[in-house]
Amino acid sequence: MEKIQNLINGNLIDPIKRKFLDNRTPRTGEVYSKIPDSDEEDVALAVSAAKEAFPIWSNYSIDKRSEILTRLSQLIEDNLEALALAESKDNGKPVSLASKVDIPRAVSNFHFYGTAIKHFASESHSMGNLALNYTLREPIGIAGCISPWNLPLYLFSWKIAPALAAGNCVIAKPSEVTPMTAYLMSKLVKEAGFPDGVLNIIHGTGPKVGQAIVEHPDIPIISFTGGTATGAAISKIAAPMFKKLSLELGGKNPNIIFDDCDFEKAVNTTVKSSFANQGQICLCGSRVFIQEKIYEKFKEAFVRKTKELIVGDPQDSKTNLGAVVSESHMRKILSYMFLAEKDGGTILAGGKQVKLEGELAGGYYLQPTIIEGLAYDCKINQEEIFGPVVTITPFKTEEDVLMMANSTKYGLSATVWTENLKRAHNISKALHAGIVWVNTWLLRDLRTPFGGVKGSGVGREGGFEALHFFTEPKNVCIKLS
Numbered sequence: 001m002e003k004i005q006n007l008i009n010g011n012l013i014d015p016i017k018r019k020f021l022d023n024r025t026p027r028t029g030e031v032y033s034k035i036p037d038s039d040e041e042d043v044a045l046a047v048s049a050a051k052e053a054f055p056i057w058s059n060y061s062i063d064k065r066s067e068i069l070t071r072l073s074q075l076i077e078d079n080l081e082a083l084a085l086a087e088s089k090d091n092g093k094p095v096s097l098a099s100k101v102d103i104p105r106a107v108s109n110f111h112f113y114g115t116a117i118k119h120f121a122s123e124s125h126s127m128g129n130l131a132l133n134y135t136l137r138e139p140i141g142i143a144g145c146i147s148p149w150n151l152p153l154y155l156f157s158w159k160i161a162p163a164l165a166a167g168n169c170v171i172a173k174p175s176e177v178t179p180m181t182a183y184l185m186s187k188l189v190k191e192a193g194f195p196d197g198v199l200n201i202i203h204g205t206g207p208k209v210g211q212a213i214v215e216h217p218d219i220p221i222i223s224f225t226g227g228t229a230t231g232a233a234i235s236k237i238a239a240p241m242f243k244k245l246s247l248e249l250g251g252k253n254p255n256i257i258f259d260d261c262d263f264e265k266a267v268n269t270t271v272k273s274s275f276a277n278q279g280q281i282c283l284c285g286s287r288v289f290i291q292e293k294i295y296e297k298f299k300e301a302f303v304r305k306t307k308e309l310i311v312g313d314p315q316d317s318k319t320n321l322g323a324v325v326s327e328s329h330m331r332k333i334l335s336y337m338f339l340a341e342k343d344g345g346t347i348l349a350g351g352k353q354v355k356l357e358g359e360l361a362g363g364y365y366l367q368p369t370i371i372e373g374l375a376y377d378c379k380i381n382q383e384e385i386f387g388p389v390v391t392i393t394p395f396k397t398e399e400d401v402l403m404m405a406n407s408t409k410y411g412l413s414a415t416v417w418t419e420n421l422k423r424a425h426n427i428s429k430a431l432h433a434g435i436v437w438v439n440t441w442l443l444r445d446l447r448t449p450f451g452g453v454k455g456s457g458v459g460r461e462g463g464f465e466a467l468h469f470f471t472e473p474k475n476v477c478i479k480l481s
């Protein structure tokens with residue numbers, strides 16, 4: 001059985017207390033590896049290493065840092081197949097998805113920030129003959145990066161890459177539920193050329209390792225992606241310490257289908273935006289609003305196509321939906337499915353656990369589920385389920401749908417389907433969301449700002465936004481006359 005280790009000061013080592021946790025594969029429900037059950041002592045050790053490494057790394061030339069990040073990107077690409085298989089085994093997602101989306105995106109994240117840093121510049125403000133201001137953008141020190149289980153290496157690298165590119169050292173914690181690809185990546189760090197202590201990866205639980213990172217007085221900057229409640233708990237600790245915080249949190253995204261949409265494209269993409277990665281993407285559209293005139297036609301096509309989706313072995317290339325991430329998460333999703341009929345809804349597709357056979361019998365499989373007839377403000381339509389469950393709701397006018405779409409505490413992303421340009425602009429402006437897609441979904445340009453409003457977070461990742469976050473501006477004013 002593989003034993004995962006922490007990466008501290010360039011070495012792969014056991015946690016100080018030598019305690020380990022079980023790591024299960026959602027594919028079969030079996031324990032297949034051991035994860036360090038690290039704590040604040042391991043975090044403290046990593047902080048000492050990072051402190052020593054910081055003067056070295058932050059003084060490397062931009063070209064040198066860029067070269068090392070780009071080399072890591074290349075090494076991940078060279079190991080794409082093994083990493084995709086590992087991601088699927090750890091998380092339950094189809095290997096096909098991990099090899100087309102998750103791992104290529106981790107490759108792009110390191111490549112993107114390895115090159116973006118070369119184009120990052122700061123401002124200067126002239127006061128004519130009187131004075132010249134220029135702004136230095138300096139690395140801050142040690143950054144804490146905490147990431148979730150749904151897109152493990154993808155989101156892990158999305159934080160680490162800009163933090164390192166900007167010249168910071170990093171203490172990173174992947175989710176305890178999906179630690180494997182971060183561990184496999186930690187084996188590539190030395191080969192990429194990182195000096196010891198620049199990137200440290202500590203495995204363990206949120207309440208122990210995550211909290212120790214947030215509480216540590218020598219980690220002044222925290223980048224976190226995860227649930228809204230965890231984000232709130234982190235803010236409580238970080239705020240009185242005046243730490244710089246980036247919080248990418250939950251969502252309950254609306255997917256709005258107007259009757260003038262390109263029908264086929266809207267239906268096909270809605271199937272993807274509802275059920276990709278078993279609905280466990282923070283950007284999935286979990287509330288589908290359909291304009292009255294096409295409601296029945298859309299419903300029929302959407303339900304039919306959803307029923308055609310194959311729930312099965314994540315390692316089978318024909319599988320559309322693999323396993324959800326854990327047994328406890330499966331139970332949570334099922335509890336919402338059970339609630340649907342109690343709350344007056346009708347389940348049009350799915351609604352049940354899928355029992356597969358043989359070695360997959362202990363895995364965590366769920367049917368893709370569509371519910372209709374629920375009030376827009378009921379629990380299922382307001383709380384984040386983070387699974388293969390969507391509701392469909394008819395609407396009459398733009399005003400009606402905006403009211404319903406904006407009614408949750410979240411505001412991460414939204415999708416709009418219309419061929420009417422004026423409407424597309426107006427509704428995009430009025431939606432409470434950090435990201436709006438019109439006639440598409442999940443199309444990403446890494447230069448654009450990424451993040452949410454309201455309970456979906458604070459701050460933006462992506463492009464120069466992340467490089468701004470991971471650097472501190474200092475204005476220098478020189479009197480000229």
Ligand code: NDP
Pocket residue numbers: 146147148149150151155173174175176177204205206207209210211214225226227228230231233234248249250251281282384386412451452456457
């Ligand atoms: P959690 O909030 O449970 O965990 C996220 C990370 O935080 C994990 O590494 C977790 O560790 C750690 N953690 C847990 N408790 C603490 C704590 N007290 N202090 C510090 N760290 C802690 O989220 P999930 O992993 O369940 O991820 C799903 C959530 O993430 C959903 O709400 C989803 O919407 C959101 N998400 C948001 C995205 C965005 O960009 N806005 C993108 C992707 C997901 P461990 O797992 O080991 O306990």
